[in-house]
Amino acid sequence: MEHIKLFAWKFIFTFAILFAILGAGFDVSFGNVFLISLVLSVIGYVVGDRLTLARTKNTTATLVDFVLIFGVVYFMTEALTVGDDVFEATAFSTIALTIFEYFFHKSVARNLDEEKMEENTQDNFAPKGELRTEASEELTPYDDDDK
Template sequence: MKHFNILLFKFIVSLAVFWISLGLFFGGTFVEIISFSLLVTVISYFIGDLMILPQIGKTNAVVVDFFLTYTLVFLFGGIFFHSYLMIGWGSIISASLIAGSELFIHAYIMKNVKHTSRAKQRNFKPNFAFEFAEENEPDPNKDK
């Protein structure tokens, strides 16, 4: 049920973002806005939220979501739109607004959804990652 709520919230936010960035500024049709919202919601959720977020954290996952949204809108915008201005600026505006909303979505996910990969992950302490020592028996022929 939590996953459905997250998907629904992401879809509503994506719908609003694409309505602003593509519909309001560039006159995109309702079908284009719905298709981009659905595409970005599904791919961003499965790649960004389920696979990347538990591994690298909230901030880095927002950066990945920015580039993922930018790439998706840029690539599929070439199919739907015929203006390079609309594709370029629509991608940047959409990716920026989606990344801003993903901050709140990732905070909700980290707080309320337990990921299995996070539970199985060992604690990594970087203080003990490297060992520095001197040789016990240094070479007596070596000049210092």
């Protein structure tokens, strides 16, 4: 359920940012902005947030998202619209969305940490690569009466 909520937030903010930049600033239609936002949110959540961020740090995931955002926005805007300012629109959109992604990754990282903690407490096993010590009371092979 948490993934759906995170994806919904990502889509809403991506759409709002792209609509403000592409829709209002560069006259891209509502439907095209919606389609670009949807494709970018799906690919970005899977590649940037779930795969890259889970294995690297926020800065690396943000750089991956920067390249991903630029590619998706540029090629989709070029394919869907007939405008001369595609590079300029893509540059503004990429910068704004990358700033958003940096802060969004912090939320996703918190969610990943909470999931790991829940898995560890539910299974009561050490995560792969971690060692734990055992503790118990001392056991003696004789009773107190045998002394």
